[in-house]
Amino acid sequence: MEGALIKKIRKEYDPVKVPQHVKRKVFGRFSNPTYEQDNIKDKIYFPDNMPPFQYFFADDIGRLYVMTYEKGEGEKDCVFDIFNPDGNFIGRTVLDNSGNFLGPPPFQGLPVPWGGPYDVKVKNNQLYCMRGKESGYQELGVYRMKWE
Numbered sequence: 241m242e243g244a245l246i247k248k249i250r251k252e253y254d255p256v257k258v259p260q261h262v263k264r265k266v267f268g269r270f271s272n273p274t275y276e277q278d279n280i281k282d283k284i285y286f287p288d289n290m291p292p293f294q295y296f297f298a299d300d301i302g303r304l305y306v307m308t309y310e311k312g313e314g315e316k317d318c319v320f321d322i323f324n325p326d327g328n329f330i331g332r333t334v335l336d337n338s339g340n341f342l343g344p345p346p347f348q349g350l351p352v353p354w355g356g357p358y359d360v361k362v363k364n365n366q367l368y369c370m371r372g373k374e375s376g377y378q379e380l381g382v383y384r385m386k387w388e
Contacts, residue, residue: 247327253292253308256289256309257288300364302325303323303325305320305322305333306320319332320333335360362385366384
């Protein structure tokens with residue numbers, strides 16, 4: 241891939257510690273004889289803090305929505321920082337039950353909220369996201385966005 245760096249977007253953030261339940265789940269994935277003989281658990285390193293963001297997506301006019309590791313008031317609330325097309329911070333929002341904080345294997349199977357980076361779209365000032373229901377089914381949430 242060829243290209244030139246267009247811009248860097250920087251924002252100060254409050255670091256979020258790696259939760260113990262995440263460490264336990266990751267170590268649990270390697271607790272079988274195949275991995276134990278290679279001492280895989282001894283080779284796993286966890287930094288003190290989670291990365292600054294989980295994932296991001298853009299809308300149809302170039303706003304960038306960056307999912308942080310911060311939690312909202314609700315158990316499944318995910319906090320997003322929003323940047324305008326010039327890279328300036330313009331606000332924050334919380335999406336209920338959206339996003340996935342650990343990606344591909346060996347992390348599959350960890351208890352994460354429904355959804356993932358492909359489950360949120362924004363077009364024509366409407367946000368579409370998949371949300372898990374208590375029944376175990378998923379629903380499509382559609383939100384009209386108002387910008388002030």
